[in-house]
Amino acid sequence: MxxxxxxxxxxxxxxxxxxxxxxxxxxPVHQxxxxPCHNACPAGEDAQAYLGLLATGQAQQAWETIVSANPLPAITGRVCHHPCESACNRGQYDEAVGIHGVERFLGDEAIRLGWAYPVSRPAADARKVAVVGAGPAGLSAAYHLLRAGYRVSLFDSLPEAGGTCRMAIPPYRLPRSVLDAEVGRLLAAGIDFRAQQQLGRDLSLAELRQDFGAVFLAPGTQKNREWSIDGAVPRDLHVGLDLLKEWMTVGSMIQATSVAIIGGGNTAVDMARVLRRCGVPQVHIITHEALPGAGIPADDAMRAIPREIAQAQEEGVIIHPHRGIRRLILRGERVVGVEMVHMKKLRRPDGSVERVVFEGTETVMHVDQVIPAIGQQVDDTGLAELLHRQAFFAPDPQGALSGHPGVFVGGDARPGGGSVSAAVGDGRRGALAMDRFLRGMAAQADVxxxxxxxxxxxxxxxxxxPRGEAPILPPEQRKGQEEIEGGLIANQARQEAERCLSCGNxxxxxxxxxxxxxxxxxxxxxxxxDGSHxxxxxxxxxxxxxxxxxCPCGYITMEDEA
Amino acid sequence: MNTTSQTTIPIADLRRSQPRFQGIESGHRACLGCGEALAARLVTEAAGPDVMIANATGCLEIFTTPWPESSWRLPWMHSLFENTGAIAAGMEAALKAQGKSTKVLAFGGDGGTFDIGFQALSGMLERGHNVLYVCYDNEAYMNTGIQRSSSTPHAAMTTTSPVGRDRMGKRHLKKDILSIIASHHIPFAASASVAYPSDIRKKVRRAMEIEGPTFLLIHSPCPLGWGHDGALSIEVARLAVQSGLFPLIELERGELIGTMPLRQPRPVTDYLRLQQRFSHLFKDDSRAREELEHLQALAERNIEYYGLNSNRDDPCDSEGADTVRRGGQRWG
Amino acid sequence: MRQALEGSQAIARAVALCRPQVIAAYPITPQTHIVENIAKLVADGKLVCEYVSVESEFSAASVVLGAAVAGSRTYTASASQGILLMSEVLFNIAGSRVPIVMTCANRAVGAPLSIWNDQQDSMAVRDAGWIQLYCADNQEAVDTTIQAYRIAERTELPVMVCVDGFTLTHTLEPIDVPSQQQVDAFLPPYHFARTLDPMKPISMGTLVSPDFYPEARHSHHQALLNAAAEIVAADADWCALTGRSQGSLVQVEGDADASVAILTLGSVIGTLADAREMHPELGTVKLIRLRAFRPFPSEALLQACAGVTDLVVLERALSPGGGGIVGAEVKAALFDMPNPPRVHNFAVGLGGRDIPLDIYPRLLQAVRSQSPRPFAVFDVELDKLPAEDR
Amino acid sequence: MIEVRIHGRGGQGNVVAAYLLATAAIDEGHFGQAFPAFGAERRGAPVVSFVRIAERALRRRNQVLQPDFLIVQDRALLKVPGVLDGLRPGGGILVNTSLDAATIGEQVGSAVVTLPATQLAKTHLGRPVPNTALLSAFLTLTQILPMDALTKALEQKFRGDILERNLRLIEAASQHVPAGHWKERAHATGA
Structure with missing residues (x-):
C-alpha cells in the first residue's frame, strides 16, 4: 500500500x-x-558516408569507404561528370557539395600516403576468374573479385592497363602519373595482369571459359562507327578517337586551319581541345544536342561533362548546338566546308523523341577538316559468337549474358555506357554477380x-x-599536358565534407x-x-x-503503431 | 529498416548515464510536443544540479508532480499560482542566511507571471533577490483550458476571447512584459524560444553567473492551446521568431544589448497559418484581412524597433547558434 | 529582570531571541511596531538575519514559506486585511506541513474600515490548519512566541500567536525578557526534515488525487490534534526553565467549584479578573481562557467546565448569519457532557469597543435574569441603528 | 492605583509621555501600564493616552474612564468635548498654558495647576514639545516617584545634547509648580 x-x-x-x-x-524510427548522391553515382559510391568520415577527420576510412565501391577515386575524381553533385540536395539550398573534389583529394591522399587497398591476397587454392579488358570496368571487376577472395587474371591487348583512361582521356584532364599510380597500386594489390593478350589472337573465349570459373568481359568499344553524309565522306577522313589515341601515344596531330568536329560527347570535346592545343586556329563542334545548363533536360544536353565543355569554350572552341550537318561541301575529295542546319529533339505526345530539322535555317561554314566523334562499337574479334553482329552486348542489369552462363559483360561494351564511373559500377555489379554465380546462388537484382x-x-x-573551389589553370596557360584543374587542399576538402547535409543518415x-x-x-x-547515435x-x-x-537529415520517420 | 532501437545494455542504465544533467525525468504527463516541457528541460539542463526551484501553479506543475510521482530531480516546490516570485525570494533569503550558493530558479507560466503573479515578481525583482525567474510563455491560461491572458497575442482565439459576430479573437495587445521587467533595472532580462535551444542555454548560463535578479521569457508553443500538431512545436516557435512577432532580445539594466538578427523575415502568415487559434484570420473577410495586416505591422514594428533585420550574422552563424554539427558539436 | 516595554517591542525581542534567519513582513496597523522594532534590531546588528521587506502580506507569507522549506527559521506578522490577503498562503503553508511562526496583531476586518482590535481576522482563518494560540498579556506573548517555535518545529505545523492589537501591542508594561541562554536551552537550532536540498531533492506541493486527498486532510487534522501534547509540553518545559507557565491549552482561574464561568480568548481576561476581585458580592465565578483555539482543547475545556451550570462565552468576533464562532465550538464540545452548562454567548469589544470593568456585573446579571439566548452582541446600542436592523 | 489620562495632539509626544511615566514607575519597582487611546488621527488632532501605576500587577485593559489626574498638553484642548469627563472628585488637572491657574480654574472649575510648558520647552529644547516638562511638573506635584526616576526614563530614550536639554527642562519645570501639592491626593488613591 x-x-x-x-x-x-x-x-x-x-x-x-x-x-x-x-x-x-x-x-519514430530511425530509417x-x-x-541522392549515392543513388546518382554510377559507380555506386556512398558519398554521404565518406564525406561524413572525412568531416570527422577520418580520411583513410573515408577513402576505404570509396574504394569499397570504386577502386579508382583519383581517376574518377578527375574525369567523372559527377552526377552526384547534380543530385545533391544542397544544390537546392545554396550550392551542391563539391563531392568530386573530395573524392579526388582522398584518391590522391591514398597515393601520396600509400594507403593499402583493404584486400588480402587470395588463397593459393582460391577459385580462378578471368577479366578481359583492363579499363575501368575490368579493373573494377578484378578488384571486387579480389575482395571476394578469388584469384583474378586480368587480360588486356595493350601493354599497360587503363583502357579508355589511358587511350582516350587527355593528360590535362587525367595526368598519366595519377593514372599509373592508381592503376599500379590496384594491380599490385593482388591482380594477375596479363598484358598484350588479345582475344581472338592470343587467347580465346573458349579457353578462358575452360580455365576459369567465370569470365568478365570488358573489351570496350574499339571499332569506329560508320559515318557519312548521304554516303559522302572525305578521302582524308580522320576519326576523333583515333586522332586522340595517336596524339596521346605518339604526340602527332593533323594540320588544319579550321576543323569541324561532329558530336557532343567527351571525345568531341577532348578532340576539340587537343586541336586547339596543337595550334589549330578554328575548332568547331557541331552537335544535335543543347549546351548543358539550367532547364535543359538531360536527354537533350551534350553528353560531354559540362565543365569540360565550359573549359573548351574558354580555350576558344566554338560550339554549334542544335545543329546538324546537311551536306558536306567537297572540292574533289577534300572537304572545304559544311552546310549546317538548325535542328532540335522534340518530344512527341507519346513521349518518344524525334529529331526535327528546320527548313530555311541552313548556313555554310568553311572548314578544311571534318572529324566525326560519334562513338564506337564493340570490336567483335573473338567475340562474334556472343555479339551476333550487334554493336553492343546486351547483358542483364547485373552483367550476365543470357545463354552464356559464367560470362559477364560490363563497361562501354554494353549499351548506355560511356562513362568511367558507369564502367566502375558495371565492374562491381559484375563481380558480385560472378561471385553469386560461382557460389551457385541466383542473381540478385539491385533494390x-x-x-x-x-x-x-x-x-x-x-x-x-560557399562551395570550396579548386584552382583552375587560366585558359592562356592551358598548353600541352599540364593538368587544368587542381585539387582541394586538406582544409578545403574537410570543409567541403562538412557542407554535406547527411541526407538520410x-x-x-x-x-x-x-x-x-x-x-x-x-x-x-x-x-x-541501427547506425544512429x-x-x-x-x-x-x-x-x-x-x-x-x-531531424535535419530525414533520418527519422514516423510509423503507425502496430 | 529498424523498427526498434537496439542496445546491448539495459535502456534504464543508458538513461542513467546520459551525458547531460537531467533536471526533469520522463514519465511526466505533458501533451505530445509540449513546448513548455521542453523549455523547462532545457533550462534545468543548463542551470545544473545546484539549484532550487519555486514553481507556480500551472501545466508544468501539474504534469510533473501527480503525487506520488515527480519528474523532478531537483529540489522543487509548488506553492500557489501567484506567489512564485515571493517563494523564490524566501528560498533565496534562506540560502543567503545559511551562506549557501545554491541558485534559486522561479518557474511560472504567462498567467502566473504577466497577470496574477506579477506583483510578487515585481517585488522580488525590486528587492534584488538572486533569482532567475523563467516565464514559460504559451500565451494563455492553458492549464485551465485555454483562456486568454495578458500575454495572449492580439487577434488570437481563446475560450475567453472567442471569435464571433462582433469579435475577431483577443481585442488587446500582448503585454510587453520584458520592457516592464527590464524597467526594474535588473542586470539581465531576455527573451528566448524553444526553437533555439543553444540560445536558451547561453542565456540561462549567463543568468546563472549573475548575482542578482534575472528574467528569461521563453516562447513555448502549446499544441493544444494554439491548435497545431505537436510535431510542429519547434517549427511554430521558429516562425514566431523569424516573422518578428516574438523577437529574441537581451536587456541589461533596461538597455538593449543583443538581438537575434533576422536576415530574411518571414511573413507573419507563415507563422499564423499553422495555428488553429488564428484560423479565423484566413477566412474571406475584410476584418480578417485587416487583422492579418495588423499582426504584420506589429511584427514590422518589432523588427524596426529592435533592429532585427540586419546583415549581421544570422542566427545560424552567431553565438548561441542552433546550427547542427556532426557529433552534436553545438553543445560542446 | 522586568523591563518596561511596549508589547510590540517585547514581541520583537522575543522573536530575535529565537534567532530567525529570514523575516518577511508587510506593515499594517497594529502590527507595525513589531516589525519596525525587528527592523531596528537588524539595522543595529542585534539580530543577524535576512529581513525581506515584501510588497504585500501575500508575499510575506510566501517568502517565509519559501525560506522555511529552504531550511531557515522564519518569522512574519500581520493583522486584519493582511491576514486575509495571506489566507491562501496560510492554507498552503499548513497543508505543506511547514513550521512557521507568525504573530497576528488581532484587528477587526473591514468593511466598514476599522483599525481597532477584535479577533475577526484570526477567526476567519481558523480553518487554515494552523495552531492558534491566544495571549492574555504581553509577557505571555513573549513566552508563547518562543514556545511557538518549538511547537511548530516539532509538529511541522505553523503556529499563529494571536495578540490583541493595540490592547497588547501598544501597551507598555513590565516584561521579563528571557535571556538568550534560556532561549537557546529551550529551542534547538532550526531543523526541518523536508528541507529542500540539491543533494537530496524532493518535490513539495504536489497534485494529490481523490485517492489520497481525504487521507491528506485526515493526516493534517490528526497532526493538529496531536499537537496539543506539544503545546502542553512546551509550556511545562518553559515553566521549568523560567518559572513562568502561560496556561497550557486552557487556563482556569477562580473558584474551582463555581457554578458560573466566563470563557474568553485573549487579553479581555485581565479586565474580567480585576472586575471579579472588585465584586466578591457577585459570588464565585470561574474564569476560563482558551489559550489554544486550534487544536481545539475539548478535553481540557470539559474538565474546566465540570460543575458549571452557566457558562458565558465571550467572543471578539462573530460569524454573521451564524453567531458566535467560539460559542458554537464550545457548545459542540459540551454536547458530550452529561449535564452541560447553559451557554450564554456574547460578542464584546468588536472593532476596538472598550470593554469596561462593569461588563462583569452586567454579564452576571444577564446570566441570572434570562435564559440563554443563542447569541448576542453584548454592548450593542440598537438605537444607533435604523429600525429594520435592530 | 493611580490612573492618569493625558490629553494632547498628534505629534506632541502624548504616547511618549505616558510611556515615560509608566517606565519611570516600573523602573522604580512599581507596576505600571501605559497605552494610547488608539486612533487613526494625524498630526494636530486631539489624542489621549493612559497611565496606570500600582503596587500589584495590573491586569485590566480597559480605558481610563475615571482618572485621578488629567494632564492636558495645551489649553485649547480644554474646549474639546470629553477632555474633563470622569475626573474623580478631588482629582487634579495639570494644564500646559502660560495663563495662571486662577484664570484656567474659572474655565474648568476644579483644582488646576498650570505650567508654561511650551515656553519652557522652547527655551530649553528649542522646540515646542511640552511633554517632559509636564511629566516633571506632575511628579513634582504628586511626588509619587522621585524625579530621578524620570531622569532615568529619559536616559533610556534620549542621548547626548537632547538628553541634556531635557534634563534642564524638567529641572526648570519642577521649579514652576508647588512641590507635593497633590501628594495627599496621590497617596489617597493607594499608589
Missing part, C-alpha cells in the same frame, strides 16, 4: 514509473535512406530505394556556406536528443545498433513526431 508522505512530497524522478509510451499512436528528397530535410539547422547532431520534450531519446555513441526509449516516447520533424 502506498503510504502518504507528510505534506504529500514526492521523491525525485519517480515519474519514471509512469510509462507515457502507452499514449503513442505513432512511433537509413540513401542520399532501388528512393533517396531522401530535399523536402524531407530540415534546412533550418544549416548555415549557408544520422550525423549525431543531437537534435532529437535535445528537442524531445519527454527525454525519450537517449544518446549512445556505441550502443545504438541514439535510441528511442519507447517506454516514454509519446509519439509526438517532433524529433522526426526536426
Amino acid at each position: 502506498t503510504e502518504l508522505t507528510r505534506g504529500a512530497f514526492a521523491h525525485p524522478g519517480t515519474s519514471l514509473a509512469f510509462k507515457t509510451g502507452s499514449w503513442r499512436v505513432q512511433l 537509413h535512406r540513401p542520399a 532501388a530505394v528512393t533517396a531522401v528528397g530535399f523536402e524531407q530535410l530540415n534546412l533550418n539547422y544549416f548555415e549557408s556556406a 544520422c550525423f549525431a547532431c543531437d537534435n532529437c536528443w535535445t528537442l524531445c520534450p519527454d527525454s525519450a531519446v537517449l544518446k549512445t555513441t556505441e550502443q545504438a545498433a 541514439y535510441v528511442f526509449d519507447y517506454d516514454y516516447c509519446k509519439g509526438c513526431g517532433l524529433c522526426a520533424k526536426e
Whole structure:
C-alpha cells in the first residue's frame, strides 16, 4: 500500500514509473535512406558516408569507404561528370557539395600516403576468374573479385592497363602519373595482369571459359562507327578517337586551319581541345544536342561533362548546338566546308523523341577538316559468337549474358555506357554477380530505394556556406599536358565534407536528443545498433513526431503503431 | 529498416548515464510536443544540479508532480499560482542566511507571471533577490483550458476571447512584459524560444553567473492551446521568431544589448497559418484581412524597433547558434 | 529582570531571541511596531538575519514559506486585511506541513474600515490548519512566541500567536525578557526534515488525487490534534526553565467549584479578573481562557467546565448569519457532557469597543435574569441603528 | 492605583509621555501600564493616552474612564468635548498654558495647576514639545516617584545634547509648580 508522505512530497524522478509510451499512436524510427548522391553515382559510391568520415577527420576510412565501391577515386575524381553533385540536395539550398573534389583529394591522399587497398591476397587454392579488358570496368571487376577472395587474371591487348583512361582521356584532364599510380597500386594489390593478350589472337573465349570459373568481359568499344553524309565522306577522313589515341601515344596531330568536329560527347570535346592545343586556329563542334545548363533536360544536353565543355569554350572552341550537318561541301575529295542546319529533339505526345530539322535555317561554314566523334562499337574479334553482329552486348542489369552462363559483360561494351564511373559500377555489379554465380546462388537484382528528397530535410539547422573551389589553370596557360584543374587542399576538402547535409543518415547532431520534450531519446555513441547515435526509449516516447520533424537529415520517420 | 532501437545494455542504465544533467525525468504527463516541457528541460539542463526551484501553479506543475510521482530531480516546490516570485525570494533569503550558493530558479507560466503573479515578481525583482525567474510563455491560461491572458497575442482565439459576430479573437495587445521587467533595472532580462535551444542555454548560463535578479521569457508553443500538431512545436516557435512577432532580445539594466538578427523575415502568415487559434484570420473577410495586416505591422514594428533585420550574422552563424554539427558539436 | 516595554517591542525581542534567519513582513496597523522594532534590531546588528521587506502580506507569507522549506527559521506578522490577503498562503503553508511562526496583531476586518482590535481576522482563518494560540498579556506573548517555535518545529505545523492589537501591542508594561541562554536551552537550532536540498531533492506541493486527498486532510487534522501534547509540553518545559507557565491549552482561574464561568480568548481576561476581585458580592465565578483555539482543547475545556451550570462565552468576533464562532465550538464540545452548562454567548469589544470593568456585573446579571439566548452582541446600542436592523 | 489620562495632539509626544511615566514607575519597582487611546488621527488632532501605576500587577485593559489626574498638553484642548469627563472628585488637572491657574480654574472649575510648558520647552529644547516638562511638573506635584526616576526614563530614550536639554527642562519645570501639592491626593488613591 502506498503510504502518504507528510505534506504529500514526492521523491525525485519517480515519474519514471509512469510509462507515457502507452499514449503513442505513432512511433519514430530511425530509417537509413540513401542520399541522392549515392543513388546518382554510377559507380555506386556512398558519398554521404565518406564525406561524413572525412568531416570527422577520418580520411583513410573515408577513402576505404570509396574504394569499397570504386577502386579508382583519383581517376574518377578527375574525369567523372559527377552526377552526384547534380543530385545533391544542397544544390537546392545554396550550392551542391563539391563531392568530386573530395573524392579526388582522398584518391590522391591514398597515393601520396600509400594507403593499402583493404584486400588480402587470395588463397593459393582460391577459385580462378578471368577479366578481359583492363579499363575501368575490368579493373573494377578484378578488384571486387579480389575482395571476394578469388584469384583474378586480368587480360588486356595493350601493354599497360587503363583502357579508355589511358587511350582516350587527355593528360590535362587525367595526368598519366595519377593514372599509373592508381592503376599500379590496384594491380599490385593482388591482380594477375596479363598484358598484350588479345582475344581472338592470343587467347580465346573458349579457353578462358575452360580455365576459369567465370569470365568478365570488358573489351570496350574499339571499332569506329560508320559515318557519312548521304554516303559522302572525305578521302582524308580522320576519326576523333583515333586522332586522340595517336596524339596521346605518339604526340602527332593533323594540320588544319579550321576543323569541324561532329558530336557532343567527351571525345568531341577532348578532340576539340587537343586541336586547339596543337595550334589549330578554328575548332568547331557541331552537335544535335543543347549546351548543358539550367532547364535543359538531360536527354537533350551534350553528353560531354559540362565543365569540360565550359573549359573548351574558354580555350576558344566554338560550339554549334542544335545543329546538324546537311551536306558536306567537297572540292574533289577534300572537304572545304559544311552546310549546317538548325535542328532540335522534340518530344512527341507519346513521349518518344524525334529529331526535327528546320527548313530555311541552313548556313555554310568553311572548314578544311571534318572529324566525326560519334562513338564506337564493340570490336567483335573473338567475340562474334556472343555479339551476333550487334554493336553492343546486351547483358542483364547485373552483367550476365543470357545463354552464356559464367560470362559477364560490363563497361562501354554494353549499351548506355560511356562513362568511367558507369564502367566502375558495371565492374562491381559484375563481380558480385560472378561471385553469386560461382557460389551457385541466383542473381540478385539491385533494390532501388528512393533517396531522401530535399523536402524531407530540415534546412533550418544549416548555415549557408560557399562551395570550396579548386584552382583552375587560366585558359592562356592551358598548353600541352599540364593538368587544368587542381585539387582541394586538406582544409578545403574537410570543409567541403562538412557542407554535406547527411541526407538520410544520422550525423549525431543531437537534435532529437535535445528537442524531445519527454527525454525519450537517449544518446549512445556505441550502443545504438541501427547506425544512429541514439535510441528511442519507447517506454516514454509519446509519439509526438517532433524529433522526426526536426531531424535535419530525414533520418527519422514516423510509423503507425502496430 | 529498424523498427526498434537496439542496445546491448539495459535502456534504464543508458538513461542513467546520459551525458547531460537531467533536471526533469520522463514519465511526466505533458501533451505530445509540449513546448513548455521542453523549455523547462532545457533550462534545468543548463542551470545544473545546484539549484532550487519555486514553481507556480500551472501545466508544468501539474504534469510533473501527480503525487506520488515527480519528474523532478531537483529540489522543487509548488506553492500557489501567484506567489512564485515571493517563494523564490524566501528560498533565496534562506540560502543567503545559511551562506549557501545554491541558485534559486522561479518557474511560472504567462498567467502566473504577466497577470496574477506579477506583483510578487515585481517585488522580488525590486528587492534584488538572486533569482532567475523563467516565464514559460504559451500565451494563455492553458492549464485551465485555454483562456486568454495578458500575454495572449492580439487577434488570437481563446475560450475567453472567442471569435464571433462582433469579435475577431483577443481585442488587446500582448503585454510587453520584458520592457516592464527590464524597467526594474535588473542586470539581465531576455527573451528566448524553444526553437533555439543553444540560445536558451547561453542565456540561462549567463543568468546563472549573475548575482542578482534575472528574467528569461521563453516562447513555448502549446499544441493544444494554439491548435497545431505537436510535431510542429519547434517549427511554430521558429516562425514566431523569424516573422518578428516574438523577437529574441537581451536587456541589461533596461538597455538593449543583443538581438537575434533576422536576415530574411518571414511573413507573419507563415507563422499564423499553422495555428488553429488564428484560423479565423484566413477566412474571406475584410476584418480578417485587416487583422492579418495588423499582426504584420506589429511584427514590422518589432523588427524596426529592435533592429532585427540586419546583415549581421544570422542566427545560424552567431553565438548561441542552433546550427547542427556532426557529433552534436553545438553543445560542446 | 522586568523591563518596561511596549508589547510590540517585547514581541520583537522575543522573536530575535529565537534567532530567525529570514523575516518577511508587510506593515499594517497594529502590527507595525513589531516589525519596525525587528527592523531596528537588524539595522543595529542585534539580530543577524535576512529581513525581506515584501510588497504585500501575500508575499510575506510566501517568502517565509519559501525560506522555511529552504531550511531557515522564519518569522512574519500581520493583522486584519493582511491576514486575509495571506489566507491562501496560510492554507498552503499548513497543508505543506511547514513550521512557521507568525504573530497576528488581532484587528477587526473591514468593511466598514476599522483599525481597532477584535479577533475577526484570526477567526476567519481558523480553518487554515494552523495552531492558534491566544495571549492574555504581553509577557505571555513573549513566552508563547518562543514556545511557538518549538511547537511548530516539532509538529511541522505553523503556529499563529494571536495578540490583541493595540490592547497588547501598544501597551507598555513590565516584561521579563528571557535571556538568550534560556532561549537557546529551550529551542534547538532550526531543523526541518523536508528541507529542500540539491543533494537530496524532493518535490513539495504536489497534485494529490481523490485517492489520497481525504487521507491528506485526515493526516493534517490528526497532526493538529496531536499537537496539543506539544503545546502542553512546551509550556511545562518553559515553566521549568523560567518559572513562568502561560496556561497550557486552557487556563482556569477562580473558584474551582463555581457554578458560573466566563470563557474568553485573549487579553479581555485581565479586565474580567480585576472586575471579579472588585465584586466578591457577585459570588464565585470561574474564569476560563482558551489559550489554544486550534487544536481545539475539548478535553481540557470539559474538565474546566465540570460543575458549571452557566457558562458565558465571550467572543471578539462573530460569524454573521451564524453567531458566535467560539460559542458554537464550545457548545459542540459540551454536547458530550452529561449535564452541560447553559451557554450564554456574547460578542464584546468588536472593532476596538472598550470593554469596561462593569461588563462583569452586567454579564452576571444577564446570566441570572434570562435564559440563554443563542447569541448576542453584548454592548450593542440598537438605537444607533435604523429600525429594520435592530 | 493611580490612573492618569493625558490629553494632547498628534505629534506632541502624548504616547511618549505616558510611556515615560509608566517606565519611570516600573523602573522604580512599581507596576505600571501605559497605552494610547488608539486612533487613526494625524498630526494636530486631539489624542489621549493612559497611565496606570500600582503596587500589584495590573491586569485590566480597559480605558481610563475615571482618572485621578488629567494632564492636558495645551489649553485649547480644554474646549474639546470629553477632555474633563470622569475626573474623580478631588482629582487634579495639570494644564500646559502660560495663563495662571486662577484664570484656567474659572474655565474648568476644579483644582488646576498650570505650567508654561511650551515656553519652557522652547527655551530649553528649542522646540515646542511640552511633554517632559509636564511629566516633571506632575511628579513634582504628586511626588509619587522621585524625579530621578524620570531622569532615568529619559536616559533610556534620549542621548547626548537632547538628553541634556531635557534634563534642564524638567529641572526648570519642577521649579514652576508647588512641590507635593497633590501628594495627599496621590497617596489617597493607594499608589
